[in-house]
Structure formats: structure tokens, C-alpha cells
Amino acid sequence: MxxxxxxxxxxxxxxxxxxxxxxxxxxxxxxxxxxxxxxxxxxxxxxxxxxxxxxxxxxxEPKAGTLGALMQFYEETDHFRDDLSAVSKKDYRWCRSFLESVKDTPIHIIDTPLISGIHDIASEKRGFRRGNLVKTYLSEVFKYAIPKGLIDENYAKDVINKRRPKSKPRANKPWSLAEITLIFTRAPAHISAPLGIMLGTGLDPTDALELPKSAIQDGVIWDWRNKTGHEQAVPIGPLLRAVLETIAPHDAETVLANSRGQSWKYSGFSSSWHTFKNNLATEGYPVTHLTPKGLRHTLATSLREEGQDERAIADVLGQKTPSMARHYSRNASLAKKNKKTLKSIRKREKALAEVVKPSRKTVKPIAPEGGTI
Missing domain, CATH: 3.30.160 (Double Stranded RNA Binding Domain)
Known part of the structure; x- marks a missing residue:
């Protein structure tokens, strides 16, 4: 044949x-x-x-020796694949998509003025936050390419971030007591419980939704921040105890669950939250500016108003500062230190606990097997 x-x-x-x-x-x-x-x-x-x-x-496919090749190399590193949170990966992929028009730029002509110009264009077209995100993404790309000999210098590190315009409302503003009272009075338990965890721990929304039941041990909520890798150790006080009492028993591995008793996905919670908030807005309540992330700012603001220093607040929130990136291991001293810090707002916590208490019959608080709250 x-x-x-x-x-x-x-x-x-x-x-x-x-x-x-x-x-x-x-x-x-x-x-x-x-x-x-x-x-x-x-x-x-x-x-x-x-x-x-x-x-x-x-x-x-990106051509060898171009910016596109560097971006592809970075996204194949362990740092991008394993260390970044899903939200950060999504943001960085947006950056790569935004930079599609300049992906064929040869590496040998890349310099700080060029990156500054890209930063300016991104900020003008997409706003200062997205512009700064593009600059941060490029800085990470260059940082991981340098040791491999793919580029000589991090040309993004000296580009100055854009400042928020003074006329632009600040995002993620702290919630007032009146706003907290309104939301927790009207929200169903599967929405109010996540908000309560965020308010009491200062966890980012994604971290709060992914919080495993095993994180509750010996009267402390232990967790690692996906964004920084720093550990948080938040003692359970009146506010968190009241929030945990609103959570009905469920089979999900996470502390929080949706109305079907399953672990939340961020997109699902975000959709439910916006639907609930928009319904309140149609009734005339001024709540469109409220964000779950604002609850993290609420806790930080409360601690600051009580005279706590920035290092103590950073310890509670699992933050690192530009001057000192300290790694906190899991130990009793950190929980003890944060317990002392949080005592400064116990009176406020007790008032908030009364707000988040369920009007229905209290259910047994969630705790892992062998754990205590």
C-alpha cells in the first residue's frame, strides 16, 4: 500500500x-x-x-529574548505556581494581558525610563492602583529573571508608585458602628458570619473564607496570611465567640459555610454580598461603599484609636512593614502578646458582640475535634 x-x-x-x-x-x-x-x-x-x-x-508564543519570554518564565517559577494566592495570580495574569502589546520588546532595550513610561500609561488607562500593580508585577518578573541571567537589573524597582488622587474616595473605608449594626441586623447568618470573622480577626476576605476548623485551638484562631506568609494568632474574645455561636453545624472542612453547608468560594461570597448590599441600597440605605476588606481596616483603626503602636497592630493583622520583615513562628508568646493588645478594645468588642448575636436560638459553636474555643 x-x-x-x-x-x-x-x-x-x-x-x-x-x-x-x-x-x-x-x-x-x-x-x-x-x-x-x-x-x-x-x-x-x-x-x-x-x-x-x-x-x-x-x-x-513569546519570542526568545523579549519581555514576553521573561513574563512566561516568571509564571513557570515555583514562586508564581505555588506561593502566590489565587487572587494574586489572577491580578498578575491581568497584568500580563495588559502588557500584551509590548511583549515583543527586546530585553536589551528595557530600562527604567521605559518601565516608568509603561507605568504611566497603565495608570492613565486603568487607574493608579492598576498602574502600580503592573509596576509590581514587572518588578517580580525581573527579580526572578536576574539570577538566571535573563536580564541584568530590576528596572522596575526605582519606579515611584502613583499616589491616590486626593479627589478619589478612599477604598475599603472602616465601617462605623451604625453601619455594622445595620448589616449584621439585616444579613442572613451565612453572610453575617464571614463578615463577623473578618471583623474580629482582621483576616482578608479570602483568608477568612478558607479558614479551616483546625485553625481554632486553645481559645486562639491561628492562620497564615496568603498574601504575606505571616502567621496570625487572634485570641477569641467576646466578639469572635458571639460570631462562632451564629454558625450552624455543617460538614465543610472550613469554619465558614454557605447556605448549602459547603465551603465558600470567594466568587460565591462576593456575589452573595453584592446582591445583599444592593438590595439594601435600593431601600435607600447608603451602603454601596462598604467592602468586606474594610472590616480589616475597622479592626486596625480601633486598635490605633486605643493607642496601640504600629508594630502591635501589624502583629495582630499578620502584616510586615517595609523596615522589618519579621517572620512569626507559631508560639504561645505571639498569642499572649496579641491577647494583651486586643484587651485594649474589649469594651468595644463586647458592644459589637451584642450586635452580631443571633436573634434565633443559639447553636453550638464550631470547634475542631479535640480543639477548644
Whole structure:
């Protein structure tokens, strides 16, 4: 049997020497010869389609020695794949998409003025926050490319961040007591409980939703911040105890669960929160500016108003400062230190506990097997 030849494709008999097979060499995509018989017009049309798709994909691949190649290299590092939170990965992928138009920029012409110009354009088109995010992303790309000899210098590190315009309202503002009272009075338990955990611990929304039941031990909520890798150790006081009492028993591995008793996904909680908030807004309540992240600011503001210093507040919130990136291991001293810090707002906590207490019959608080709250 004579087999025809098609450039880029391998056509051959199987190991039994009976059945003809065909596949595209570069992509490995096979052709179903029962659907597209060998040598027919349909067969050649399918070969053409596969070749065209392969050529189009090749055009999308970053060229060696370009900014695009550096970005692809960074996204293949362990830091990007394993260390970053899902939210950070999503933000950085947005940055790569935004930089698509300059991905073919040769590495040898990249310098600080060029990156500053990209930063300016991103800030002008997408706002100062997104502009700063693009600059941060490029800084990470260059930082991880330098040790591999792919680029000589981090040309983004000296680019100055854009400041928030004075006329622009500050995002994630702390909630007032009146706003907390309104939300916790009206919100169903599966929404108010996550908000209460955020308010009492200062956890970021994603970290709060992913908080495992095993994080509650010996009267303390232990957790690692996805963003910084720093540990938080928040003693359970009146506020958190009241919040935990609103959570009905469920089988999810996380402390918090949605209305179906399953672990929250951030997108699901965000959707439920916006629907609830928008319904309040249609009733005339001025709540559109409220954000779950604002509850972290609420706790920080309360501690600051009680005279706590920045280092003590940073310990409670699991933050690191530019002057000192200290790693906190899990130990009793950190929990003891934070317990003393949080005592300064116990009176306020007790008042908030009364706000978040459920009007229905109190359910047994959630605690891991062998754990205590």
C-alpha cells in the first residue's frame, strides 16, 4: 500500500500493519481517518485546519529574548505556581494581558525610563492602583529573571508608585458602628458570619473564607496570611465567640459555610454580598461603599484609636512593614502578646458582640475535634 505524504504530518501503518494512522508532528493532534478518509478533500481540509491553528498558536508564543519570554518564565517559577494566592495570580495574569502589546520588546532595550513610561500609561488607562500593580508585577518578573541571567537589573524597582488622587474616595473605608449594626441586623447568618470573622480577626476576605476548623485551638484562631506568609494568632474574645455561636453545624472542612453547608468560594461570597448590599441600597440605605476588606481596616483603626503602636497592630493583622520583615513562628508568646493588645478594645468588642448575636436560638459553636474555643 502506497501512503501519501503531507508536510507536517506523519502517516503510517499501526504496529499490526493493518490500520492507517495520521497525526500532526508538532502538536500531536491525530486525524480520525474514518471521518476524514485518507486522500479525500475532507482529509486535506482537516490537515489545513490543524496546520493553521498550529501556526496561529506559534504566533502567540513569546519570542526568545523579549519581555514576553521573561513574563512566561516568571509564571513557570515555583514562586508564581505555588506561593502566590489565587487572587494574586489572577491580578498578575491581568497584568500580563495588559502588557500584551509590548511583549515583543527586546530585553536589551528595557530600562527604567521605559518601565516608568509603561507605568504611566497603565495608570492613565486603568487607574493608579492598576498602574502600580503592573509596576509590581514587572518588578517580580525581573527579580526572578536576574539570577538566571535573563536580564541584568530590576528596572522596575526605582519606579515611584502613583499616589491616590486626593479627589478619589478612599477604598475599603472602616465601617462605623451604625453601619455594622445595620448589616449584621439585616444579613442572613451565612453572610453575617464571614463578615463577623473578618471583623474580629482582621483576616482578608479570602483568608477568612478558607479558614479551616483546625485553625481554632486553645481559645486562639491561628492562620497564615496568603498574601504575606505571616502567621496570625487572634485570641477569641467576646466578639469572635458571639460570631462562632451564629454558625450552624455543617460538614465543610472550613469554619465558614454557605447556605448549602459547603465551603465558600470567594466568587460565591462576593456575589452573595453584592446582591445583599444592593438590595439594601435600593431601600435607600447608603451602603454601596462598604467592602468586606474594610472590616480589616475597622479592626486596625480601633486598635490605633486605643493607642496601640504600629508594630502591635501589624502583629495582630499578620502584616510586615517595609523596615522589618519579621517572620512569626507559631508560639504561645505571639498569642499572649496579641491577647494583651486586643484587651485594649474589649469594651468595644463586647458592644459589637451584642450586635452580631443571633436573634434565633443559639447553636453550638464550631470547634475542631479535640480543639477548644
Amino acid at each position: 502506497t501512503l501519501i505524504r503531507v508536510k507536517g504530518f506523519k502517516i503510517f501503518l499501526d504496529r499490526h500493519g493493518k490500520k492507517v494512522r495520521c497525526y500532526h508532528r508538532k502538536t500531536g493532534e491525530s486525524i480520525d481517518l474514518t471521518k476524514y478518509p485518507l486522500g479525500t478533500a475532507e482529509f486535506f481540509a482537516e490537515c489545513g485546519r490543524i496546520t493553521a491553528v498550529s501556526n496561529a498558536q506559534k504566533l502567540l
